[in-house]
Structure formats: structure tokens, C-alpha cells
Amino acid sequence: MNAxxxxxxxxxxxxxxxxxxxxxxxxxxxxxxxxxxxFVRPGGGFEPNFELTExxxxxxxxxxxxxxFLKANCPPAVRSFAKKHRLDYDDLKANDIRWNFEKFxxxxxxxxxxHYSEMYxxxxxxxxxxxxxxxxxxx
Numbered sequence: 001m002n003a004x005x006x007x008x009x010x011x012x013x014x015x016x017x018x019x020x021x022x023x024x025x026x027x028x029x030x031x032x033x034x035x036x037x038x039f040v041r042p043g044g045g046f047e048p049n050f051e052l053t054e055x056x057x058x059x060x061x062x063x064x065x066x067x068x069f070l071k072a073n074c075p076p077a078v079r080s081f082a083k084k085h086r087l088d089y090d091d092l093k094a095n096d097i098r099w100n101f102e103k104f105x106x107x108x109x110x111x112x113x114x115h116y117s118e119m120y121x122x123x124x125x126x127x128x129x130x131x132x133x134x135x136x137x138x139x
Contacts, residue, residue: 004122005050008129013050016066018058021100022086025055059096060089070104070112071095077102077117105129108136 005013017033019025027033033055038047056064078098081087101118105128113132116125 001122002046002049004126004129007126008133011129011133015048015050015052016058017052017055018097018100019055020057020059020088020097021082023088024100027055030054057089059093060091067097070106070115071097074104074112074115077115077120105132107132 001013001015004011017025017027025033025036027036030052033052034047038045056067058064058067072095076095076098080098081092081096082099099118103116103120103122103125104112105114105116105125106112114125114128
């Protein structure tokens with residue numbers, strides 16, 4: 001994501017930590033989350049050059065309204081779920097986020113355009129960002 005943010009300076013990336021998938025984000029606050037990123041995963045002094053939000057829930061009864069909106073306007077990226085013991089919420093729904101690192105491409109008007117699974121590497125969405133930015137410039 002750092003490379004995309006550097007390449008597309010007029011494009012904003014927002015990282016949204018969540019602990020509902022295999023308890024992979026145990027940090028309680030911004031400092032803990034940034035320290036985890038910098039020293040543990042990916043580690044090696046890595047620092048994001050994009051904004052991170054506070055940790056939120058993206059599914060279930062405490063789902064953040066942003067994700068309610070995104071999921072209502074963009075179909076799931078994949079059809080299957082992780083094994084139930086790896087999900088830290090109940091009441092699975094068809095449009096739920098399936099795993100950490102899913103991505104949404106949102107246009108300048110705030111409309112979700114594409115929902116990517118966690119399997120998409122940031123480099124794989126570069127062409128979609130370029131296309132979207134070119135279309136926005138033509139409007």
C-alpha cells in the first residue's frame with residue numbers, strides 16, 4: 001500500500017485495523033497497532049505512509065457504519081468463509097468481509113467501485129486505480 005500511496009499522490013489510502021479474523025490485530029490503540037506494524041508484522045521498521053483508523057469491527061453486531069455502507073454497495077469479493085474457529089464474531093451474513101486485508105476501491109464521489117479479496121496484492125489493483133482516476137479527470 002505504501003508504494004501505491006507514493007505513486008498516486010492524489011489518491012488516499014485508508015487502513016482499517018480489525019481483530020475479527022484469527023485475532024490478528026490485538027493492538028488496542030493507535031500506538032500499539034503502529035508498533036506492531038513497525039516491529040512485528042511486517043516488521044523491519046516498516047511504517048505506513050497512509051492513514052490508519054482506530055481498530056473497528058467490520059462484521060457482526062458492532063459493525064462500523066462505514067462497512068455497513070461498503071458491503072451494501074459492493075458484493076463480496078469471495079463466496080466462502082474462513083473456518084468458523086478463525087472468525088471472532090457470530091451471525092455470519094452473505095455480504096460479510098471474509099478476512100483481513102480485503103480492499104475497496106472507492107471513487108471521488110464516495111461510491112464503492114470494486115471489492116477485492118485479501119488475495120489481491122496492492123500491485124494487482126494499480127491498473128484499476130489508474131482507470132478510475134483517468135475517468136474522474138474526464139468528468
